[in-house]
Amino acid sequence: MNLTPDSKVIIQGFGEFISASHIAQMKAYGTNLVAGVQPGSGGQQLDHLPVFDLVEEVVGQFGSIDTTIICVHPYQVLDAALEAIASHIRQIIIISAGVPPLDMVELLRKAEADETLVVGPNSPGIIVPGKILLGTQPSEFYTPGVVGIVSRSSTLTYEVARELTKAGLGQSISVSIGSDAIVGSSFLQWLQILDEDDSTEAIVLVGQPGGGSEEAAARYIAEAIDKPVIAYIAGRQAPPGKTWRQTGTLATVVGRPPNFGTAQSKIAAFEAAEVPVAERPSLIPELLKKAIP
Template sequence: MAWQTNQNILIQGIHTSLAQYYCPRMAAYGTKIIGGVSAGGGGQTIGELPIFDLVMEATEKAGPITTSLIFVDPFEVLDASLEAIAAGIKQLIIVSAGVPPLDMVRLLYEAQREQVQILGPGSSGLVVPGQLWLGTGFVNHFQPGDVAILSRFSSLSQEVAIFLNQVGLGQSFVVDVGNSDLPGSNFAQWLQYLDQDPATKAIALLGRHGSQEEIDLIPLLRDKIKTPVVTYLCGSHAPIHRSCHDASTIIASQLSYCISDIYTPTEMHSAFKQEKLAFARTPKELPLLLKKALQPPKTRTRRTRPPEATPIGD
């Protein structure tokens, strides 16, 4: 996975209220947004941003585009994404949640064929504190530093950032993969990306209890990821058989009879501890464990045996 963070950003669905709320805020943060796309709105402007009817028109007039943020209706996400891919855009952040599963299947096939990276659906995006904000949520809690936050939940990322800031641990990268059962990119891909990021010295991994994906990460964390990772899994106090997904995902899973393996909090904790992987039981434990992980390994000094005393006389 190779995610480019240079700032040539397009907004698809710029006419939506969510996009109009966050666009000026992203721009004020320093994100370079070159314009937006809204069918029938070409030639107009929102603030200082030009609006185009088509993505291809935007690329022709504004130049190469690194990333497109997609705010359109969930049932329009597939068309908007395919239009962006056809225009040569290689990174998509899908803010819209509730994209139909079959639409995601087709989109993921096209993205793999065209080597396009996707974050989402239902993602609040990503933040490089002090440099770049792509998405929604609130970024005033994020401060520059060397700890990356990789999460499924935007609000949890903000809470953890507050705890980290209190002990002087800023953030190098904050990314929300979303809570979809068919994500464009997953924890494993982002862990490998962050492991190669020179600005990241440690990673806070924020998942959920009962998830098969988090269990499947254990061999990767143990054998492949060199950067220290501390894991926290939320939902330990929720009933075991209660899903932590959003309502639309729960209904879709029930209709399709998609039942995933469920692990108790004790089983999840034991699985990580058995492999001696850093695991926090509460968000407040994360700063302590991350500080410990960032400390250089202690070097053992070899103690020399004192010379034996020479007897004086008999």
């Protein structure tokens, strides 16, 4: 990964998923936004960025690009991402929500073949506090430190960061992997990244009802992660049989146990893996302070 202030970043699409204030916030944070891509708008300036019709035109003018932030209509995400991969961009953040699952399947096959990291869809992106902001996360909740955050949620990610900052616990990196039915990078990938990251001393994992990714993460933590991990699972009081709309959950698959995808199932998995689970975000700092040597 290249997540430094020198990383060259572009935005594909200017629409409902990103605003002028988000772009201004990224630039103010020091993110090296070099251009935007909007077919039919080449040669214009949008939100104080030069705009090109094609990604390859940006590469031709600015050289290799490290990261693209995709904000196009969900049915255009696949084309935008494939265009980025064809231009050798190896970090893709998809802000757009509601990408068709079969489009994501095709994209992830191509991304794996080309060793491309995909974050999202339905993700506010990544922040390395004090260094770079990629997406729509509110930077004012963050401060540099040693706690890594990996989350399926959007707003809960910021809430957890705010609680850590209030408690004097800065963050090394925060990433929302997204909450569409099919997303790119997983809890497992980011747990490995954070476990190997020299600037991260402890990890906070934020989960929510739907699917089985938290259960898989719990097993992986028990087997492979050396650093302390604290979990928080939202939706403890969600009615049985109900799911959160934005998770796009596939929890009703035939053959699953009755509690598959529930907050209770996820909490039980972390407890079995001896991972402390906070009852609410405000209690995460207390558990972290006990876990960090």
